[in-house]
Amino acid sequence: MKKLYFTPGPAELYPTVVTHFQNGLKNHIASLSHRSTEFRNMFKETTADLKQLLGIPDEYYIFFTGSGTEAIERTVQNCVGKYSCHFVNGAFSKRFFTSAMELGKKPKLVDAPLGKGFNLDSVTIPDTTELLCFTHNESSTGVMTPTSEIEKLAKKHKDMLLALDIVSSVPYVDLNYRLYDVVFFSVQKGFGLPAGMGVMIVSPRAIKKSQELVQKGISIGSYHGFPTLLDSAKKSQTPETPPVLHMYVLGRVIKDMLKIGIEKIRNDTEEKAKLLYDFLDTSSVFAAFVEKPQFRSRTVIVAHFAEEKGDVRKKLAEKGFIIGAGYESNKDTQIRIANFPTHSIQDVKKLITELKSV
Ligand SMILES: *Cc1c(COP(=O)(O)O)cnc(C)c1O
Secondary structure (H helix, E strand, O other): OOOEEEEOOOOOOOOOOHHHHHHHHHHHHHHHOOOOOHHHHHHHHHHHHHHHOOOOOOOOOOEEEHHHHHHHHHHHHHHHOOOOOEEEEOHHHHHHHHHHHHHOOOOEEEEEOOOOOOOOHOOOOOOOOOOEEOOEEEEOEEEEEHHHHHHHHHHHHOOOOEEEEEOOOOOOOOOOOOOOOEEEEOOOOOOOOOOOEEEEEEEEHHHHHHHHHHHOOOOOOOOOOHHHHHHHHHOOOOOOOOHHHHHHHHHHHHHHHHHHHHHHHHHHHHHHHHHHHHHHHHOOEEEEEEOHHHHHHEEEEEEEEEEEHHHHHHHHOOOOOOEEEEEHHHHOEEEEEEEEOOOOHHHHHHHHHHHHOO
16 A cells, blocks of 8 residues: 655655755765765765855854754754753754753743744743743644744844754744844655754854854864864865765755746645645644644644544555654644645545545
8 A cells, every 4th residue: 555654754755855965876975984085075066055045144154963862952952052041832943942951051941831833922031041042842742832923033133043943844934144143954854855964054243152162172072063164164065974875865856856846846735735725724623732823833734633533544545545653742632634736636635525424
């Protein structure tokens, strides 16, 4: 039976990914030295294409890491001497806060109940804050924080750096990058690659901060400190031996997306999200976990259902539709549905038909 993964990461692979891996292997990409001219050309092309796709300014740097979680740690290490401020409304934003604790910082926590958005107009941010940390799309609960709200807050605190986790909303999320200092994602969600690589988009201001921390004798880590990553990136290289084949395939997928056009990808995402929420809002079995439309994620849709309906995921899996479980304590009463570029409008319609028959 054909299976379709609507899980929020790893997810269904992007349709062209298998072919790109096959071609990459055939063409010995996996054996390329990461110091070779071919690799450096690939690095240059992929980072330039990514900048074009997402609208990232030229002066920003692109770094490669092992995962989104690593990017969280690197962000804190390189941008915080002592004080970060974290907006926590689920498991991934909590990870950001916990990383800061574990690294010996003094993070402040601003929280919102699960499934609800923040009221950013009423928060007070301590003046000592060095870095504001947001998770754009909280994949555990399906809450998306509007970027307009984040940017409004950031404009009130121009002296602070701003970090944004876009792991589960890239490439849908449309950012004014100049307002952000560190933005990061991993490749197994919106880009539809196998897991194993993260990407960081870093401002000159964040680089400067990491250099200041070094001067003050504060540890920023070792091989993935921003100054080391920058030295390598300037040579179109990475400090360590990177997953070259992954980088190749990411570059190819970005080219595929450039051909389709980011506008179309974003519009399709909106259309599919609307189909799913319209279904949830009229269903007698399911209901969207996030009530307020302005906080509803377009890319990870979370729904709860009556427990007596039994194992919804199992029923769907029997039809070939693999969807995500609710997060942690909501495992048996919620489902999570990914809406990434790999999922076609037809696929989403088919999924809704199956959900209707539960
Ligand atoms: C999946 C996810 C992460 C973690 O990314 P990994 O690549 O698994 O380390 C972080 N933040 C968000 C919002 C996520 O959805």
